[in-house]
Amino acid sequence: MMKPARAKRLMLILLMLAGVAIGVVFALKSLDQNIMFFFTPAEVVEGKAPTNKLFRLGGIVVDGSVNRPDEGLIVQFDITDNLHKVRVSYNGILPDLFREGQGIIAHGRLDNKGGFVAQQVLAKHDENYMPPEVSAAMQAQQGTQQ
């Protein structure tokens, strides 16, 4: 038989371990479901992006591509990484810093016609902001062209 004091301490330690274990399991499970992957327009055109999952698409808004049909809040625009363009449609209010030539991130999924339907559009509060992934992709592209 263990001494009561020792048994109690063991209980406490086991309880703690159980708590941590449950926490870790939940964390990993939920992390797995809530990770948002990032893709560039080139990767979307090449078919690397998932067709049935939400993801983030980042790029520069193409000059002159923003189009508002005169109804509701629907807006359509192209975004590019200077390799390929993807048409994005969004039904909602664009952020303050959204404008042509600006780097943005759209969160949403692909429709079955190769377009992207955004649920959310993000623009950073900085004029010169370019999604870091996009600038990395663009630099890599320039590197291969040289």
Added chain:
Amino acid sequence: MIPEIGHFALILALCIALFQAVIPLAGASLGIQRWVAAAIPATLVQLLFLSLAYASLTWAFINNDFSVLYVARNSNSELPLIYQVSGVWGGHEGSLLLWALVLSLWSGAVALFSPNVPRVMRARVLGVLGLVSCGFLLFIIITSNPFERLIPAAAEGSDLNPLLQDIGMAIHPPMLYIGYVGFSVAFAFSIAALISGQVDSAWARWARPWTNIAWLFLTLGIALGSWWAYYELGWGGWWFWDPVENASFMPWLVGIALMHSLAITEKRGTFKAWTALLAIFAFSLSLLGTFLVRSGVLTSVHAFATDPARGIFILAFLAVVVGGSLVLYAWRAPLLRSAAQTRLLSRDGALLLNNIFLAVATTAILLGTLYPIAIDAMGGKISVGPPYFNLMFLVLTAPLGILIGIGMLIRWKGDDIKRLRGKMQLPAIAVLVVAFLISLALPQWIWSAYLGIVMALWIAVTAAIALFERFRNRKPMSALRSIPSGFYGMLLGHIGIAVFIIGITLTSLYNHEKDLRMAPGDSYSVAGYKFTFHGVQQFRVDNYVATRGEFSVSNESGDFQTSLYPEKRIYQVQKMPMTEAAIDAGFTRDLFIALGEPLGNKGAWAIRIYYKPFIRWIWLGAIIMALGGLFAAGDRRYKRHTTAVAVSAGMEKTG
């Protein structure tokens, strides 16, 4: 000239900080009284020089001295005076200077207002604070000098970021920093105790008020930030699980754990090692927060690489502080034996569970915050969405709500399950029934709303019982006099949580959010309110041009209630657009309107209309919690002279 004086004062402050760190610590270890005695004057002189440096930078802002690079980047001659003063902490260099100044203020406060801490202990605490100060001042002087000159001087400054030109944002950083940096005092107490091997009830009593005050400012700072995000960002959200927010939220959670663990250490003389460790963690997470926000690592690990000196310095500093304290801890912690055993069915046990849940919740947030950075470093690109944080947080904190209630009624040391059951059965049933009735009265039945209300009522009812027990069998007046203010602090802290829970639950479950297209004359109805749009007008104000929309709000029967004027501003210097939402605030609901963008050529606009029930309760809860911290810190037993009387653990009256 003045900026050079500031720069010089900054360097002198560093020299004195070095002295403040080395001499008292060495004196305490070697037993040299005169060195120990140097701690207080050194601390105060360092404070003097840092204040001088800070005042010089403020002078440069107010006098539009655009020959100072930092001023040229963050100010403008048309900037209103208040934002010139707050602009001092509007950028990287100045906010670090504020950090250092706040640290020095805390050190000065310890030097002046801890007469009952033994001299040697106080010298060690001030020495450790001096060490931290050295690190930060070195960082500022080497990598982020706010007094750097711009030659030739700029004719005009490039203006403060318009997002920061707001009263909420002006006072948010100082509040947050007072909280963040305040944990350095608990940290210093912990390190000093580890060096001396003395962690006991008296030690916990010295550390408690400092921790409470730091935590109360952190609470206010976070609440201000959340409030600011709500009205200024134009999205109507109050918490985004943004890494910057997480960076302040983690020390806050560990701070709560620390306050409770200090309570056990003071009352029962147990959990000493754990308390010392929590104090180290609370401050380490504050430093980590500073690192995350200031190194640029949050935008990308590649941004970190663009200015490696800064990032690597903070990272190294973090490694030294965390690593050094943990090594010291591993070496000395075995000295900290507990005076008594802990039973699970006791207030000690309840507080232990509280600590476990809070620690796990913090770990989960840390994981979600650092995971994308780790993946980024390995070349992947991901981000972790709010659903992860929401789920983790709900799962881990819901049991805490129940625990709060039990914790207030259970006895220290050990309790009887029958006694507890007898005491809690009736209140528990009453809470379940009343919450059910309240939930029925809500617009629709939602299970999580019911759970939230149960939780809040449970906390409120148990707090009332705990208060009632204090008054029972005593004359009200004598009870009022004898109940320590720490007890009221505890009640307020918990009631703040209850109010906060009501706020989050009802806001997130019963809000209405609508983005729509409105032409002048159009109207939209939601939750018994009718919003009518009357078009927009343009105005020129100070340093921006505003497009102001006019809305009238009436109730269902058509009676006029109020007018709302949301704005779209363009700040002229940076050509930066800003959305200024119009909010009609109320105790039970907020009405929120923001202008999106003009649509077509018939005067139509994209409009965002929100109805947010009980959202004020979120910040009201935070204010009540902070008030609780104030009451707890003001407890008279912290002021009593206790150095001579060694209060042995467990002997003190419970409660």
